[in-house]
Amino acid sequence: MECVIVKNITKVYGKEKKTAVDNVSFSVNKGELFGLIGPDGAGKTSIFRILTTVLLPDGGEASIDGLDVVKNFKEIRSTIGYMPGKFSLYQDLTIEENLNFFATLFGTTIQENYDLIKDIYIQIEPFKDRRAGKLSGGMKQKLALCCALIHKPNVLFLDEPTTGVDPVSRKEFWEMLKRLKKQNITIIVSTPYMDEANLCDRIALIQDGKILQMDTPQNIIKSYPDPLFAVKANNMHKLLPFLTEYPERKGSYAFGEYAHFSFNGNPDVAALEKYLKAKGLDNIEIKNADVTIEDSFIKLLS
Numbered sequence: 001m002e003c004v005i006v007k008n009i010t011k012v013y014g015k016e017k018k019t020a021v022d023n024v025s026f027s028v029n030k031g032e033l034f035g036l037i038g039p040d041g042a043g044k045t046s047i048f049r050i051l052t053t054v055l056l057p058d059g060g061e062a063s064i065d066g067l068d069v070v071k072n073f074k075e076i077r078s079t080i081g082y083m084p085g086k087f088s089l090y091q092d093l094t095i096e097e098n099l100n101f102f103a104t105l106f107g108t109t110i111q112e113n114y115d116l117i118k119d120i121y122i123q124i125e126p127f128k129d130r131r132a133g134k135l136s137g138g139m140k141q142k143l144a145l146c147c148a149l150i151h152k153p154n155v156l157f158l159d160e161p162t163t164g165v166d167p168v169s170r171k172e173f174w175e176m177l178k179r180l181k182k183q184n185i186t187i188i189v190s191t192p193y194m195d196e197a198n199l200c201d202r203i204a205l206i207q208d209g210k211i212l213q214m215d216t217p218q219n220i221i222k223s224y225p226d227p228l229f230a231v232k233a234n235n236m237h238k239l240l241p242f243l244t245e246y247p248e249r250k251g252s253y254a255f256g257e258y259a260h261f262s263f264n265g266n267p268d269v270a271a272l273e274k275y276l277k278a279k280g281l282d283n284i285e286i287k288n289a290d291v292t293i294e295d296s297f298i299k300l301l302s
Helices: 044-051 073-077 095-105 114-121 137-149 167-181 194-199 217-222 236-245 269-278 293-301
Strands: 002-013 018-029 033-037 059-064 080-083 155-159 186-191 202-207 210-215 229-232 249-255 258-263 285-288
Touching: 002 044, 002 186, 018 044, 018 059, 018 186, 018 202, 018 210, 033 044, 033 167, 033 194, 044 059, 044 155, 044 186, 080 137, 095 137, 114 137, 114 167, 137 155, 137 167, 167 186, 167 194, 186 194, 194 293, 202 217, 202 293, 210 217, 210 293, 217 293, 229 236, 229 269, 236 249, 236 258, 236 269, 249 293, 269 285
Parallel strands: 033 186, 033 202, 080 155, 155 186
Antiparallel strands: 002 018, 002 059, 202 210, 229 258, 229 285, 249 258
């Protein structure tokens, strides 16, 4: 059952008429963990603000649980949870005061929906009298998530929730999302981190306000059309331009400690190695590479 439906949404900003969201359409099923994946400036936040009724679209329509985001904005605000990318809770209030404030806004109490937030709250409860502005990034993240959940929303919007958070807290956060998903809460998360895409049920890859591809992470990886190779040599600074100049090159780019490379035609690893040696490179390593979401995204941009 579809609970979030977006049809041809467009958003344009400023006198220059910069298009931030360009005719975007997608739907999210009830209980699904859906990821909007793309770099900064791709349009993710604008889409989230439209769906959470903070921003009006310039074209198209969207609905949540059958409620129109423009006509029924008041009803929607009571049924969704929204965690914006920037920490937006009250810095001078304590953890407990922030939670009580947001619970009161929605006409509930911490105790009423404690079962929903308890796995998250017990991690920050020992610091409940600490002001929010004095919390670490990971603790701020957990507090913001508790405040977004305190009224037991049907749909939870998380806009780049792990940006600027340490790797351990990032892992903990996604484990919390898995537990929330089991409670049949629909979760829509945006992130610039391609590795987090694999933790979603389905994803939409977005760039320049347009959705490039939408499917399960596994299907997107499977659809990658070419054999992919990882290449390394003693001088990586020189390797990349040499790969770019290779006559049978289809694509190449830096990828961690390797360069990822695809051939234009049948792969001839021996010929590529011979070419690189002729360019004066040593310690050449060429091996098959596992395709990732990041590889798929780069391919869609080429």
